[in-house]
Structure formats: C-alpha cells, structure tokens
Amino acid sequence: MATRTRFAPDRQLSARMGLTVFLLGLVYVAFVAVLIVLIKSIAAVVVIAGGLLLAQYWFSDRIALYAMGGREVTAAQAPELHAVIDRLCALADMPKPRVAIADTDLPNAFATGRTPQRAVVCVTTGLLRRLEPAELDGVLAHELSHIAHRDVAVMTVASFLGVLAGLVARFGLYSGMLGGRGRRNQDGNLVAVALLVTGVSAVVYAVSFLLIRALSRYRELAADRAGAILTGQPAALASALTKVSGQMARIPTRDLRTAQAFNAFFFTPALGQHASLATLLSTHPPLQQRLDRLATLSRQL
Amino acid sequence: MRFLDVLLGRTRPVQPNLDVLFAVPSAADTLHAALDLRPTGTGAVCFKQPEGAAAAGARGDLTDLLTLSPDTRVTVSRDEYGYTWVTCTRTDHDLPALVTDLHAVNITLADAGFGPALLCTVIGFTTGDGRRLGLVYLFKRGTVYPFAPTGAQRRDTTLELQVRAELGADIPTEPDLSRWFPIWGTPVP
Numbered sequence: 350m351a352t353r354t355r356f357a358p359d360r361q362l363s364a365r366m367g368l369t370v371f372l373l374g375l376v377y378v379a380f381v382a383v384l385i386v387l388i389k390s391i392a393a394v395v396v397i398a399g400g401l402l403l404a405q406y407w408f409s410d411r412i413a414l415y416a417m418g419g420r421e422v423t424a425a426q427a428p429e430l431h432a433v434i435d436r437l438c439a440l441a442d443m444p445k446p447r448v449a450i451a452d453t454d455l456p457n458a459f460a461t462g463r464t465p466q467r468a469v470v471c472v473t474t475g476l477l478r479r480l481e482p483a484e485l486d487g488v489l490a491h492e493l494s495h496i497a498h499r500d501v502a503v504m505t506v507a508s509f510l511g512v513l514a515g516l517v518a519r520f521g522l523y524s525g526m527l528g529g530r531g532r533r534n535q536d537g538n539l540v541a542v543a544l545l546v547t548g549v550s551a552v553v554y555a556v557s558f559l560l561i562r563a564l565s566r567y568r569e570l571a572a573d574r575a576g577a578i579l580t581g582q583p584a585a586l587a588s589a590l591t592k593v594s595g596q597m598a599r600i601p602t603r604d605l606r607t608a609q610a611f612n613a614f615f616f617t618p619a620l621g622q623h624a625s626l627a628t629l630l631s632t633h634p635p636l637q638q639r640l641d642r643l644a645t646l647s648r649q650l
Numbered sequence: 651m652r653f654l655d656v657l658l659g660r661t662r663p664v665q666p667n668l669d670v671l672f673a674v675p676s677a678a679d680t681l682h683a684a685l686d687l688r689p690t691g692t693g694a695v696c697f698k699q700p701e702g703a704a705a706a707g708a709r710g711d712l713t714d715l716l717t718l719s720p721d722t723r724v725t726v727s728r729d730e731y732g733y734t735w736v737t738c739t740r741t742d743h744d745l746p747a748l749v750t751d752l753h754a755v756n757i758t759l760a761d762a763g764f765g766p767a768l769l770c771t772v773i774g775f776t777t778g779d780g781r782r783l784g785l786v787y788l789f790k791r792g793t794v795y796p797f798a799p800t801g802a803q804r805r806d807t808t809l810e811l812q813v814r815a816e817l818g819a820d821i822p823t824e825p826d827l828s829r830w831f832p833i834w835g836t837p838v839p
Contacts, residue, residue, distance in 0.1 A: 363658045435831035442790035581700025
C-alpha cells in the first residue's frame with residue numbers, strides 16, 4: 350500500500366541528527382585509537398565504565414521511578430490515563446508501556462526503560478492537574494515517541510565513551526598528582542604518556558559532552574514531531590509546552606534540585622531561571638524553537 | 651523499526667489495513683450459530699481528528715458519501731478523549747451492507763491522508779438475553795478482538811474469551827491480550 354500521510358519528512362532534522370551521531374562516532378574512534386596506541390591495559394577502565402552504564406541501562410526504569418517517587422498504577426486506579434495511553438498505543442501500533450504516577454506538583458512527564466516492552470511512562474500529579482485532555486494526549490504521545498525511538502538505549506550507547514573518557518581523565522589527574530613526583534627520573538616516559546592520555550581524555554570528554562547534549566536536543570525535537578504527527582494536533586502539544594514551561598519557574602527550589610539529575614528523560618527540564626544562559630549545554634531545545642517546529646507542522650495540515 | 655530510524659529518531663506513521671473487515675460477515679454467522687449473537691446493525695469508525703481545514707473537509711466528504719444510501723443513518727460524535735466516532739446504523743440489520751458502508755468511511759479517510767489517524771472500527775452485536783458485544787477491528791494490527799461491556803468500567807471477560815475461541819479461523823484475532831483495550835462510553839456496542 351502506498352504511504353499516504355500529510356506530513357513531509359523533516360530531512361533537515363534527520364541530517365543534523367545524522368551529522369551529530371557521525372561526529373560523536375568519529376570522536377570515539379579517534380579516542381579509542383589514541384588509547385590503544387598510548388596504553389596497553391585499559392581493560393579495567395572499560396570494564397568499570399561499561400559495568401556502570403550497563404547497570405544504568407538495565408535498571409533505568411527502576412532508578413528513574415525510584416528517584417521521582419513514581420508508583421505504578423493499574424487500569425482500575427487511573428482509568429482515564431490508561432485509556433488515553435491505550436488509544437495512543439493502538440494508533441501507533443506499539444506495545445503498551447507500564448504507567449506510573451509521581452506524587453509531586455512539578456508538572457512533568459518522563460519515559461524510561463531499556464526496550465519498548467519494558468518501558469514505563471510516568472506523569473506527575475501536577476501535570477495531570479494542569480493540562481487539558483488534548484494537551485495531556487500530546488505530552489503522552491511525545492513520551493511514547495521517546496519509547497518508540499529507543500532513546501534510553503541510544504543515549505546510553507552514545508554517552509558510554511564520553512563517560513569512559515571522563516573517568517580516564519579524572520583517574521589520570523589524580524594518579525599524576527599523587528604518584529608522579531618521586532618517579533620522574535626513573536620513567537619520565539611513562540609520566541609523559543600518562544599526561545598525554547589525561548589530556549586527550551579531557552578533550553574527548555569535553556567534545557563528546559557538547560555533542561551528546563546536541564544529540565539530546567535533536568531527539569527532543571524528533572519526539573515532539575513524532576508525537577504531534579501521532580495525535581495530529583501540534584497546537585495541543587505546543588500549548589502543553591507553554592503551560593508547563595511557564596510554570597516551571599514558580600516551583601519551590603527543593604523540588605527543582607532533587608529533580609535536576611533526571612532532566613535527560615523529562616518532557617521539559619527543570620532549569621528554573623538560568624535556562625537562557627546555556628543553550629549549548631542544555632539537554633532540551635529552547636521553548637521558542639520547539640514551538641516554531643510545531644507551528645510548521647500545524648501549517649502542513 | 652529500521653536501525654536508521656532508531657538512530658535518527660524517526661517514526662513512520664503506521665498505515666491501516668482495511669480489507670480484513672470484509673471477513674466480519676462470515677465470522678458473524680459463526681457467532682450466531684455458536685453463541686446466539688446477532689448483529690445490531692450498528693457500526694462505528696473511530697479516528698483522531700487532526701487539527702486544520704483538511705480534516706474538516708474530509709469529514710464533510712464523509713457525510714456527503716453516506717447520505718447517499720437511504721437505509722443508513724449516519725451520526726458523527728466526539729468522545730471524552732477527543733476521538734471522533736462516525737456511527738452508521740442500518741435499519742435493515744444487513745451486516746454485509748454495513749461493512750461496505752464502514753469500509754467506505756475508512757477508504758475516504760485513508761484517501762484524504764488520515765490513514766494513520768484511524769484507531770478502530772467497532773461492529774455491534776447482542777445476545778439473545780441482551781448482553782452487548784462489540785467486535786473491535788484494530789487497523790494498525792489488522793486484527794479483531796471482542797469487547798463486552800457490562801455496566802460502568804466492567805467487561806464480560808467470559809463472553810469475550812468464548813467469542814475468541816469461536817472466531818478462531820474465520821478472522822485474525824488479536825493474540826496479545828494486553829491490546830484488547832476497553833472502549834467505555836462509546837456509541838457502539
């Protein structure tokens with residue numbers, strides 16, 4: 350059957366995301382090559398970093414739910430929320446994720462879990478209280494798109510070597526400061542190698558950090574887009590975005606601080622007042638850009 | 651989903667499979683023989699109406715199309731979740747004709763580019779002792795599952811499982827029970 354859809358593919362977004370992924374890969378290949386040339390026993394570092402990330406990947410649903418105080422709800426406990434998700438999953442032909450509600454007034458939602466089969470969608474009571482049904486539809490479609498795009502897996506894989514580089518840089522820095530002095534005469538060569546590895550790792554860490562943030566922003570845009578196409582109502586998602594981000598600044602600081610570690614999985618990050626400072630460093634694109642993209646989609650209809 | 655789509659964060663809108671609907675009349679014969687279920691002559695198509703003028707135009711086309719047939723009464727309504735229901739009622743209880751009507755609705759929507767927005771088609775049945783059952787056709791899966799509501803937020807799972815057992819070979823039934831999602835408060839069944 351011929352594909353009939355009113356939405357043209359967003360080639361620019363695909364191209365940018367492709368370029369970011371490519372650059373990230375390039376940085377990593379160069380890093381691994383330098384590591385292999387410079388030091389022989391990197392096995393320990395790789396095992397440690399790999400283990401940490403694997404654990405994070407494997408238990409991503411439980412970690413995020415536990416940190417946000419989310420509890421899973423059955424269809425009997427939250428029939429409306431389940432019905433909305435049921436319908437969206439039937440529209441998108443994807444397995445239904447587990448549903449959780451976090452008891453906090455911070456209006457937000459996140460999706461996590463390593464595969465679509467083990468995914469969890471969590472919304473806060475603050476979000477349920479503030480949004481209209483059509484807006485909630487849009488937010489949930491955005492989160493379901495994160496699951497469909499396997500964002501937890503992609504971001505975990507993408508950040509693996511960045512975390513590894515960060516560990517190597519830190520490890521090199523400490524060991525250089527502690528044990529470097531006395532042995533300079535015996536093996537100056539070794540110290541030079543250690544310094545070089547530390548330097549390279551630091552650079553790799555910095556570059557990959559920026560690239561991962563860019564990737565995260567593009568994936569947010571992609572999820573916005575896919576979510577709006579799924580519900581057919583970009584305007585409802587845009588209105589939810591403005592509502593949620595307008596109210597983020599008014600939330601008590603204690604909640605903001607406890608929530609900041611989980612920004613990567615959030616619908617809009619809990620940045621508070623300083624959001625304008627660092628577009629380059631943020632995990633989510635600025636509100637204006639997201640609204641512009643949604644308006645473009647809306648015009649296509 | 652293809653690897654590249656995952657890497658680039660794209661989803662392809664799922665296109666509906668419309669033809670399985672024509673297997674419903676023969677399945678209905680089986681249900682009538684085995685469980686005394688009769689078609690009520692009512693069926694409905696549910697879709698998520700996108701915003702914008704194109705969707706409103708498609709809806710106008712629909713009403714024009716369906717008022718052509720004298721035996722069919724068409725009503726359009728919105729439910730509490732923001733989905734639109736096009737309900738067709740045939741006074742003569744002619745199931746093959748009803749299926750053709752519903753198929754026409756689906757084709758019209760799909761041709762207008764709203765195929766990905768189609769959620770399900772429901773065809774109403776009733777038992778001799780007044781229990782209601784809807785055969786829900788999921789476009790994206792190309793499968794059918796039974797839904798038997800009994801009052802508020804309760805479903806008659808026994809009847810549903812009997813229907814699944816009887817349908818067996820006549821029509822593809824949804825194997826994944828977690829996708830038999832309830833549709834409360836809808837025009838059909």
